[in-house]
Amino acid sequence: MIIGFDADDTLWHNEDGFQATTRTFEDLLSSWADAAEVGDRLFDIEKRNMNRYGYGVKAFTLSMIEAAIDISDGNIDAAHLQTIIELGHHLLDRPAELIDGVDDVLESIGRDHTLMIITKGDLYHQLARIDSSGLKDHFWRTEVVAHKDPGTYRELLGLHGVLPREFVMIGNSLPSDVLPVIEIGGRGVHIPYHVTWQMEHADPDAAASHGAPTLGALHELPDFLASWL
Ligand SMILES: [Mg+2]
Incomplete structure (x- = not known):
């Protein structure tokens, strides 16, 4: 066979890393929305982007950036965006x-x-x-x-x-x-x-x-x- x-x-x-990263992302956005809302909006954006990006960490990272801009009504600063990019790198580099x-x-x-x-x-x-x-x-x-x-x-x-x-x-x-x-x-x-x-x-x-x-x-x-x- x-x-x-x-x-x-x-x-x-694999998924435990994505979930831990999502928790960190929720903390990072906590001055704009509570954790449940951040999680829900990130997931909605991931779903919407699925046909564009497919699956994986790079797609997830782009969706986190988009969600951060969306949730903060465009007020997210470069230092926060840099942290989000690093979260993605961390997931990609994980052995x-x-x-x-x-x-x-x-x-x-x-x-x-x-x-x-x-x-x-x-x-x-x-x-x-x-x-x-x-x-x-x-x-x-x-x-x-x-x-x-x-x-x-x-x-x-x-x-x-x-x-x-x-x-x-x-x-x-x-x-x-x-x-x-x-x-x-x-x-x-x-x-x-x-x-x-x-x-x-x-x-x-x-x-x-x-x-x-x-x-x-x-x-x-x-x-x-x-x-x-
Ligand atoms: Mg599997």
Whole structure:
């Protein structure tokens, strides 16, 4: 079988950094609006910009700058903007912090299966993270895509000569990693991360209703796949 792995919040920590940065951003804007309003307006701007910028830290940083200008009615000063840019740099420069046990899990599953990374986000940042993770040798292919929808998975699998029925995708996001793969005839395993980006929220029952198993942690995956496949 070919086993696809999502990367952010599946192989390494990611969303916790975005959430911590959002809290810092809320503090930074606290003289103009309370934390809840800052958070909501930032999220609205991120959503609005999604089709322009796609996913990732650079998109998030541009949205923070736009939100800061918007929330302060144009009164934000250069020192605050500089701090926001540095928050973005800090997220970009953060080395890949691996999820517990990931190396052993990949080593074990890689003995019986062929492994891929399929991640979405900023191309340059994702490639840098894959390199800095030290995990690259476990994988047959690493792919950075703009969207994780059924069409993208179908095209990608076709490109590598993989049939959907030979493919299992592992990830923390139901709408990105699990449901679109099931839709094209593959299988998905959901391993939730302890925090979920608002944009990736989905009804957990949706997974069960499509026959997608949910595991508590990545280290459960080798035993689970051994009995499931
Ligand atoms: Mg993810």
